[in-house]
Amino acid sequence: MEPTKIPAIKGRIGNTVYYCATMSFGQISRMVKKVDDELHTANSLKEQIQRSLSNNYIRIKEYILNREDRFFDSLVLAVYDGDPLWTEIRFEVENNQYPNIGLLEFSGREKIFPVDGQHRVEGIRAALLENRELENETISVMLIGHQNTTEGMKKSRRIFSTLNRYVKPVRLGDIIALDEDDTVAIVTRDLLETYPLFMGERIKASNNKSIPQSDKKAFTSLMTLYECHLVLYWVFKCQKERHRYVKSQIKDQLKYRPSDDIIAEFNRYLVGFWDCMNSTFEEIEAYINNNSDNPAAELRSTENGGNLFFRPIGLLPFVEAVARILLATNKSFDEIISGYVNLNRNVHSDMWDMILWNPITRKMIMRNQSLVNSLLIKMMDDSILTEREKTNMISKYATIFNIELPEAERRIATIRL
Template identity: 30%
Template sequence: MDPNELNVMLNLPCLKGRIGDWFYYCSTMSFCEIAKRVKLPVEIDKKYKDPNLKLGEWIQRDIENGRIEPIANYLLHQNERFFNSIVLGIYDGEPSWQEFDIKISESTTDNQLTEKDLRHFSQTFGILRLSGNESIFAIDGQHRVMGIRKASIENSKKFQYDEVSVIFIAHKTDENGLKRTRKLFSTLNRYAKPVNKGEIIALSEDDNCAIITRMLIDENNYLKNKIAINKNKSISQNNSIDFTSVIMLYDIVFKILTNNNIVGYGGLVKGRDKTSYTNKRLSDSEIKSDYKIIENLLDKLITQIPVFTNFFINNNTINREDKSSSLLFKVIGQNIFFDVIKASINEDRIDQTISFFISHDFSLNNPIWNTIFWDNEKQALNTDVANQKYAKILFFDKLNIPTKKTSKDLEIQKNFNLSL
């Protein structure tokens, strides 16, 4: 064993429970103790000489470093922080469980607890004692553990009173034990249901894009009652009254305000850091300022581009099934259009870009877009990603916006041989 192991006793108040053939212990651990005691499987491997004991090879997926920084930032900057329980595997050392002996005072006259209740409570409440020599690893919640560790290193004083709920299970390193823990890990990750994007937009108070999206839906005179609130990014062909979906509106806000990469664009994208902007809430004044950027841009687009004016101001409906309908009312066209808009803002060419779209027919009646996006055989829209990128590059070239073309892009450009 590593001579630098903790060897520090830790007593944790616990509830003992059972589900199926697993016994588990529910408690809380301070951030400091999580950071010190909970290891990655590959870190535990280094403690042993046994070449057959390689937790890192079987127990968990690879750590995604890109997920740790946002978690640490969330903890460091969010006062209303909260985590759900972390499931911890524990073996080695000398963990012990001591039940409480619960009794009712003889002076109690109104005892509502039966002997069966008292026996159950005594068997359920207790203390889990850790010697400090245990090997503890996250079966579910490894990225949260690493986020806690990183945040604690950066500012341990901030988290001196923070605790997280933990669930301990006993892990054994024999063949059956390995199979049981591996199966549990697989089950936890298979049946865990991640929060979908629509729920994030509806609920998040940390994602500034989500907050601004909700503000636009509630407060913007143009968008009010013209956004489809559904779980999908796409919008029904039969929908004639909504501009776009709530998820696409979120993506538009994200495109305009952050430094997210624009495929096919050759310049450096300016804007808020895309990671921190969607994980750390800004001040109310900063949010209002960013909201105003989006609102002013929408006002400029809606009042100048005729198809937008007809829809938003003149209240014309949309026939999305008609080829004459502008692609600006389809998700594929909105993705392209708002990437072009963001790149033109980057290059200080927004007025030239709007002027071009004022007179441009961005519909399938235009032979260029019909060639690129219409599948005659299937009689349906072709949403191939490479074709969308080619469309953006056509706009960039027309508007003198720098491009970044791969050999495949050049091949597609040669095959289509089109220009605006």
């Protein structure tokens, strides 16, 4: 590493002195090394640290290469060995002195490793291999001292673990509320303001799919609605581009905002789906027109479970079933959804007792979503299910009702619309 001077601001928190500065991507690539024996001396623990460096850095590389509005928060870098020199430059403006501003000079013998931001460092390094013109872009850094001793390692480990424990990923609820690149989030937000089924208090805003028992107003939860729309976006993309995407590919595409025309087209696509739901199932239309204080009280009853569509564990598997059938048959939403008009939608019924509803405890059963999905597809066209899905469906059904596999297969064969 060559001698380097970096303008910085000096600060202190607790017993840690730190320096705030900016470094170019080129400096990051040349000067910052991977974490090795700075936090642990045991090889197994060093290997564990490196295993934590997942392929997420590849996504960061792609983000750097493909987004003009790219931005990162600060890296936290630890410095040891060598002889970094701090030279303070005192500024005086209108008789006020501003200390703690100066130059941090590296001799070239120092070793620098990331305490927080190892994925970003590797993403920057990988991006530069593909585009050297990014070398002069800058990122903010916080530099702290590290002693390569037992106590020094202990302190750096504590900072490392604290930063990584308390820096949480963005919650899905926040993505839905704020993300301006995620097509599904953008359109879902728009429908919350424009589509009657979702307006007002009809969608429960929370960071989980469930709806509190005390809520007698909501059709479903925001998380469930987003998940339904994510499934429908998958179908939308597969149809529009005539390509069978896997769902992980769709999630990657949500990082990049499409044209306004595509967003508007997907909006119309979702409206078409929900219009079919409203016109086919009278309880949804009645719910929209119910102006009482508790329009969902009976539809999500704690006494009998209520209606399949007003339970997240019922709505999402239904949407997934419609999506699978559409891709397999190329039928329209109207053709598929109208085919379910005679579906037993009472949660407390012979069809759904012990699968979705426990009639003894009067509680919803949350662990059978895949079975619900398979049964819904089977009712319409069992040829769509793979042999593995059929086997799992029969096995799960037999376990729930404590019956032999042939009996489970016989009972499932009688389930029709």
